[in-house]
Amino acid sequence: MTDVRTPVTARQPVLLRWLLGALTALVAITMFAMMMLTTIDVGGRALINKPIKGSDELVSFMLAILVFASLPLVTWDEKHISVNLFDRWIPAAVRRPLVVLLSAVSAVVMIGVAWRMWIQGRLMWEGQHITGALEWPIAPIAFVMSALSAVTAAMLIVIAWRKLRGLGRPPDGDGNAGAG
Secondary structure, eight states, X not given: OOOOSOOOOTTSOHHHHHHHHHHHHHHHHHHHHHHHHHHHXXXXXXXXXXXXXXXXXXXXXXXXXXXXXXXXXXXXXXXXXXXXXXXXXXXXXXXXXXXXXXXXXHHHHHHXXXXXXXXXXXXXXXXXXXXXXXXXXXXXXXXXXXHHHHHHHHXXXXXXXXXXXXXXXXXXXXSOOOOO
C-alpha cells in the first residue's frame, strides 16, 4: 500500500508541518478510538448484555471531529473527489483561472461554514444544550468544527494565492491541479 498524502517536507513552514502532523495524529487517534469503542460496545451488548452508556453520543462527537479534522488534510493535499466531465472542452488558458476561482469560492464557502458553526456553538452554549445520556455540553464540538473549518478556509486561501501566482502545479490533462 502506498502513501497517498503529499509528503511533509522541510521546505514547508514549521507551523504548517506541525499543523498537518497534529491533524494527522488527531484523525488517526479519533478513528482508532471510534473503532475500539464500537468493538467494545458491540461485544458488550452481544456477550454480556452490557452496552457502554452513551456510546452513540461519543461516536457522534468523534465522527464530527474526524470529518472536520480530515477536511484540512484533504484540502491541503488537493485530494478531493472531482468529476471531470467537461475538462476536455475547457481551453488550457482558462483552466488556471478556473482553478483559482474554484479555490477562492471554496474558501468563501468554508468561511461561511466556520461562521455559522460558531454562531450555532454560541447558541448551544447559551441554551446549555447537552447530550441525552451523558449530559455533556454540545457547544464545544460545534466550536471545534468551526475552528477546523476556519483552518480549511485558510488553506484554501493559500492554495488560491499560490495558484494565482503560478506556484501550484498547473492543471494536468484531467483538470487536476496540485499545491506543488
